[in-house]
Amino acid sequence: MAAETTPLREVVAVAPGKVNVTLAVGALADDGYHPLATTFMALDLYEHVRAVAADEISLQYASGSIPTDELSCGEDNLAIRAARALAEFTGTEQGVALTITKHVPIAGGMGGGSADAAATLIACDRLWGTNLTNEDLLALGATLGSDVPFAILGGVAIGTGRGDSLAPTMVSGTFEWxxxxxxxxxxxxxxxxxxxxxxARHRAHLSVAAEPEVAEDAVLALRGGDVHALAQALDNDLQAPALGLRPDLAEALEFGETQGALAGIVSGSGPTLAFLAENAAAADALATRFADAGHRVVRASGPVLGARVIEQR
Structure with missing residues (x-):
């Protein structure tokens, strides 16, 4: 007779933030959403989620590199929603006390909230012993937000639809940001x-694709590990409107591109700016120049793995 497995008391999972290397936005659809074609890259900025067995589902934040004073711990929080979605999907009545340590900038276009949800799904699935397949986890993540499936998957992937239909992409080497x-x-x-x-103002001169596509030059640059080609391929349809709303970002973008970056881009919908450097030494030097000029910067590398358990007991 097989021995019974001792239930887990605690699981810690991590999930990465991301940068959109390319982002093409299609025409506004009847459902109020824009079809997207984007190239995600997971970066080594990780959200940490500690899940402890409990009677109810609750959330608190630990002190990390990102201030969390203004974040809600209530039912609107994406991590709480993720735990409840998993419980409802699997029928479990178990609870969990979640503690999140944040390292991905908030409201920065880098998918920090989505990474929280992804790590919560992975941690609770292990803690509760619900044993979902990766396909089920990805599908459940997609119901929470379009960036959640990529935070589960990690690496580099082409996202289409709302960004949640993913196709993993081959990549060579590491890119420094x-x-x-x-x-x-x-x-x-x-x-x-x-x-x-x-x-709308310029519709007479603009042709907007109903179903946008990722440019082949970005895919080839990633496959070949060619940082110079990737720098030329960086593209974001949301960059111009973001800079229009925030002219200060244009100044910071110009600063980075004159201080050693191969290229810079607004990450997602902003306001974080992502600068691609030739190598780690060049990235370190650029980060120092930004810091000396009074800017807040973070060094990151990618691609990295997606959400995963790093500790359990």
């Missing part, structure tokens, strides 16, 4: 509205 952070977040809906308004 400097992320310039902003003290003020940006509203993703506001950035999309600005894009739509710009397109």
């Amino acid at each position: 400097v992320l310039r952070l902003s003290d003020e977040g940006m509203s993703t809906p506001a950035t999309y509205r600005a894009l739509d308004e710009h397109r």
Whole structure:
């Protein structure tokens, strides 16, 4: 007779933030969403989620590199929603006390909240012994937000639809980034509205694809590990409207590109700026120049693995 497995009391999982190497935004659809074609790269900035067995589902934040004073711990929090979605999907009545340590900038276009949800799904699935397949976890993640499946998957992937239909992409080597952070977040809906308004004003001269595609030059650069080619391929349809809403970002973008970056780009809907450097030494030097000029910066490398358990007991 097989011995009974002792239930786990605690699981710690991590999930990465991301940068959108490319982001093509299609025309506004009837459902109010824009079809996307984007190239995600997971970066070595990890959200840590500690899940402890409990009677109820609850959340608190631990002190990390990112201030969390203004974040909600209530039912609107994506990690709470993830735990409840997993419990409902599997029928478990178990609870969990979640503690999140954040290292991905908040409201920075880098998917920090999505990484929290991804790590919560992975941690609770292990803690509760619900043993979902990866496909089920990805599908459940997609119900929570379009960036959640990629935080589970990690690496580099092409995202289409709302960004949650993923195709993993081959990549060679490691790419070095400097992320310039902003003290003020940006509203993703506001950035999309600005894009739509710009397109409406110039519709006579613009052709907007109903189903956008990722440019082949970005895919080839990633496969070949060619940092110079990737720098040329960086592209984001939301960059112009983001810079229109926040002219200060344009100044920071110019600063980085004149201080050693191969190229810079608004990450997602902003306001984080991602600068691609030739190598680690060049990235370190660029980060120092930014810091000396009074900017908040973070060094990051990618691609890295997606959400995974790192500790259990």
